[in-house]
Amino acid sequence: MKRALVEEFRARWEGLGGHYWEAAGPSALPQVLAAASDALVDRSAGTTPSVLLWPGHGFAASAWAPAWTGPAWERAAVEWQAGSLYLNGRPAEEGAIRALAARAALGVTGSAWAVADTGSVALYRGPGGGLWPSLLPPAHLMVVRASQVVANVAEGLGLLRGESETPAPSAGAASPPSRMPRMVKIISGPSSTADIEGQLWIGVHGPARVGVVLVG
Amino acid sequence: MRGVLTRDAATWPVRRDRALANPVLRANVKNVTRRLAGARQRAYADYATGRAMRTEARDAKRRAIHQMDGMVQELCARLAANGVSAVVADGPAEVAEHITRIAQRRGARRVVKSKSMMTEELDLNRRLGAVGLSVRETDLGEYIIQLLGERPSHLxxxxxxxxxxEVWEVFQHTADAAGVTGPTSSDVGPLTAFARARLREDFLAADLGITGANFLVAETGTVVLVTNEGNADMVVSLPPVHVVVAGLDKVVGTWDDLAALIQQPALSGVGQRLSAYTTLISGPRQPGELEGPEELHVILVDNGRRAVQAGPYADVLTCIRCGACYNVCPVYRQVGGHAYGSTYAGPIGAVSTPLLAGLTFLPELPRSLCTLCNACVEACPMDIALPDHFISLRREAAEAGMETAATRLTYRAWGRMWSSPRRYQRFVAWARRGQPLMMRGGKLVRSPGLWRGWFATRDMPPIAPETFHEWWARRRAP
Structure with missing residues (x-):
C-alpha cells in the first residue's frame, strides 16, 4: 500500500516539474544524493558550486555529507547537536548561514512528510531545521522517507497538528523539543510565475530546479 | 461602519472607452482569462476529491462569516498565546499608523511586500510612502505595475x-535609473531573470516584511499564505519583522476547516491541486532557531466588513479571491480590471465595492457591469449568489431614488405597457407602424428613447406583419 502511495507521489511530483530519485536505504543515500546534485546544479559558470546542507527533521548532516566531498564541491553543513546549532562543527551564527544560503548553488534538506494526492513535500522550520536552503539557492534537493508519504493534504496537516500535542522533552535533550512548528512550508514543484502574458516560467524567486530523493 | 476605498477619478464611460480602445489590454486580458478559466475546469474535471472538498470548504467559510466576531476573538487570544501581537483596525488610516509605529520602534525603513489585495484596498503603499518608508512589491506582476505606477487589473x-x-521598456528604464544592465531581450526568461536579481537585493536588505493572508486559523493561531512564485516565503523569513494585514473575512474556525479550504484557491484560481508554496506561520522565531522574524504582528481589518456581515449580502465575505468569476465574466473579459475603477473588479468586485464603501460609491458597478448571464455563480467555488445580489443592489438603488428621472419614467412607462396583454398588443401595433423609419436591410437597427443604446451594437428582426395574437384572433373570429 505504501508503494502505491510512493508511486502516486512520484507521478504527481514529476508532473509538476520536480526531479525524482530513489535510494534503497540510508547507506545508499550519499551516492544517490551525489548523482542528484550533479543533475540539479548548473556548472556552466565554471566556479566550484557550493552546497548548503541543513537536514533537520531528525536527519544527521554527517550521514549525508560524503555525497559532496572532493574538489567538485564547496560544502557547508548545519547540524543540531545537544541543544544548539553548529555550522561545520562550530556554533552557528545567523548571518553566516544566511550568507551561505544566499550564494549556494544547491540547498539540501530533509522533510516532514510528503503528499501523494498533490505531489507535495512539507518542511518544518524548527530548532533542528531551517527553510533558507529551500528558498535562496537556484536548486533544492529534499530527502523524503518512504514511510513519510501520506495520501492527502488533510493527513499531512493532521500530522502537523499532532506535533503540538507531544510533550516537550527536557532541556539539553538529544533531539529538538517537539511542538507545532512556527513555520511550515508545503512545496509543490518549482517556483513559478505566469505574470507576463500568462506564459509559465520557473525560478522567478525560489529554486527553478527541485528534486526529491526517496529513501526506503 | 462604512469602508474607505480608493477610486479612479474618471467616470465609467471614460474608463470603459479607455479599456475598449486599448488593443494590448484586450488581447492580453482575453488570453489570460481564457487560459485560467480552462485550467480551472480541467483541474476539477478529473478530481472528484477536489469537488467534494469544495462543498466542505464553502460550508467552513459560511460558518466562519456567520460567527465572525467570536472567531476573531478566539484567533486574537490564540495569536497572543503564540507570541504574536494582534489588533483589529477600523480602516486604512489606523492600519498605516500601526505599521508606522512598528517601523519607527524598530528603526525600519526598507519594506518588502508580497501580493495582497487587502493592502491594495487600503492604499497602503502610498500611506507608508508618505511617512518615509520605501515599499517594494515583490510579486512579479505587482513589481511590474508598481514600476509603471499602476494598480492591479486581475486578482x-x-x-x-x-x-x-511594455514590461521590457519599464525594466529598461528601471535598469538605467539604477545604473545596472537591463534585461537582454523582451523574452519572458530575461525579463524574469532581471526581476529576480533586482528583487533578491531588496529581500536581503529589507527591515520589515508585509503580507496578506489567505486564511487565518482561529483554533491554532496560524496564518496561511498561498503563492506560486515563492516571494511570500522570502518576505516572511528574511526581514526581522513580519506584519500580516488581513480582512476580518479571512478568519476560519478550525484546523479541519483549513484542510477543506487549503487547495481551493489554487484549484479555482490557476487549476493546480495546490500552489507551489503553501506556508503556515504560527509564531515568531523561537529560542534555538536561527531564522524567521523576531516579531510577528497581525492586523485584522474591518473597513466595512462588519456592516456587510450583519446584512443580507454576508456571503460575499466568503470570497477566497481566486478570480474564477473574473475569468468567466463577459464584461471583465472585454474591459479588464481598471475599468471597474477601484480595487476589486469582476463580478465579485462589482458587488462588494458598493457594499463595502456604500451604494453611492461607484454606483455604476452593479448597474452597468453585469449582463446577468450567471457564468460567475457557476464558476464560484464558494457559491456566492452574485447574480441575485446584482438584481437586489439594482433594486436598492432604484428604491433609493438613485436613477435619473428619465430612466425612472421610461421604465415606469415600459412596465405599465407590458404588464397587461391588451396594452402589450397595442404597444406592438404602434411600434410596427413606426418601425419602417428604424430599419435597414430588413432589420430593426435603431430606436428612440431608452433603447437607443441597446441598438448601438445589435439589431433585431422587425415585428411581423401579423403577430401570433392577431392571427389567433382572426382564426377564432366567427
Whole structure:
C-alpha cells in the first residue's frame, strides 16, 4: 500500500516539474544524493558550486555529507547537536548561514512528510531545521522517507497538528523539543510565475530546479 | 461602519472607452482569462476529491462569516498565546499608523511586500510612502505595475493588461535609473531573470516584511499564505519583522476547516491541486532557531466588513479571491480590471465595492457591469449568489431614488405597457407602424428613447406583419 502511495507521489511530483530519485536505504543515500546534485546544479559558470546542507527533521548532516566531498564541491553543513546549532562543527551564527544560503548553488534538506494526492513535500522550520536552503539557492534537493508519504493534504496537516500535542522533552535533550512548528512550508514543484502574458516560467524567486530523493 | 476605498477619478464611460480602445489590454486580458478559466475546469474535471472538498470548504467559510466576531476573538487570544501581537483596525488610516509605529520602534525603513489585495484596498503603499518608508512589491506582476505606477487589473495576474514589450521598456528604464544592465531581450526568461536579481537585493536588505493572508486559523493561531512564485516565503523569513494585514473575512474556525479550504484557491484560481508554496506561520522565531522574524504582528481589518456581515449580502465575505468569476465574466473579459475603477473588479468586485464603501460609491458597478448571464455563480467555488445580489443592489438603488428621472419614467412607462396583454398588443401595433423609419436591410437597427443604446451594437428582426395574437384572433373570429 505504501508503494502505491510512493508511486502516486512520484507521478504527481514529476508532473509538476520536480526531479525524482530513489535510494534503497540510508547507506545508499550519499551516492544517490551525489548523482542528484550533479543533475540539479548548473556548472556552466565554471566556479566550484557550493552546497548548503541543513537536514533537520531528525536527519544527521554527517550521514549525508560524503555525497559532496572532493574538489567538485564547496560544502557547508548545519547540524543540531545537544541543544544548539553548529555550522561545520562550530556554533552557528545567523548571518553566516544566511550568507551561505544566499550564494549556494544547491540547498539540501530533509522533510516532514510528503503528499501523494498533490505531489507535495512539507518542511518544518524548527530548532533542528531551517527553510533558507529551500528558498535562496537556484536548486533544492529534499530527502523524503518512504514511510513519510501520506495520501492527502488533510493527513499531512493532521500530522502537523499532532506535533503540538507531544510533550516537550527536557532541556539539553538529544533531539529538538517537539511542538507545532512556527513555520511550515508545503512545496509543490518549482517556483513559478505566469505574470507576463500568462506564459509559465520557473525560478522567478525560489529554486527553478527541485528534486526529491526517496529513501526506503 | 462604512469602508474607505480608493477610486479612479474618471467616470465609467471614460474608463470603459479607455479599456475598449486599448488593443494590448484586450488581447492580453482575453488570453489570460481564457487560459485560467480552462485550467480551472480541467483541474476539477478529473478530481472528484477536489469537488467534494469544495462543498466542505464553502460550508467552513459560511460558518466562519456567520460567527465572525467570536472567531476573531478566539484567533486574537490564540495569536497572543503564540507570541504574536494582534489588533483589529477600523480602516486604512489606523492600519498605516500601526505599521508606522512598528517601523519607527524598530528603526525600519526598507519594506518588502508580497501580493495582497487587502493592502491594495487600503492604499497602503502610498500611506507608508508618505511617512518615509520605501515599499517594494515583490510579486512579479505587482513589481511590474508598481514600476509603471499602476494598480492591479486581475486578482491573480496583476499585470494581465500589459505585454512583454511594455514590461521590457519599464525594466529598461528601471535598469538605467539604477545604473545596472537591463534585461537582454523582451523574452519572458530575461525579463524574469532581471526581476529576480533586482528583487533578491531588496529581500536581503529589507527591515520589515508585509503580507496578506489567505486564511487565518482561529483554533491554532496560524496564518496561511498561498503563492506560486515563492516571494511570500522570502518576505516572511528574511526581514526581522513580519506584519500580516488581513480582512476580518479571512478568519476560519478550525484546523479541519483549513484542510477543506487549503487547495481551493489554487484549484479555482490557476487549476493546480495546490500552489507551489503553501506556508503556515504560527509564531515568531523561537529560542534555538536561527531564522524567521523576531516579531510577528497581525492586523485584522474591518473597513466595512462588519456592516456587510450583519446584512443580507454576508456571503460575499466568503470570497477566497481566486478570480474564477473574473475569468468567466463577459464584461471583465472585454474591459479588464481598471475599468471597474477601484480595487476589486469582476463580478465579485462589482458587488462588494458598493457594499463595502456604500451604494453611492461607484454606483455604476452593479448597474452597468453585469449582463446577468450567471457564468460567475457557476464558476464560484464558494457559491456566492452574485447574480441575485446584482438584481437586489439594482433594486436598492432604484428604491433609493438613485436613477435619473428619465430612466425612472421610461421604465415606469415600459412596465405599465407590458404588464397587461391588451396594452402589450397595442404597444406592438404602434411600434410596427413606426418601425419602417428604424430599419435597414430588413432589420430593426435603431430606436428612440431608452433603447437607443441597446441598438448601438445589435439589431433585431422587425415585428411581423401579423403577430401570433392577431392571427389567433382572426382564426377564432366567427
Amino acid at each position: 491573480l495576474a496583476p499585470a494581465a493588461h500589459r505585454n512583454r514589450q
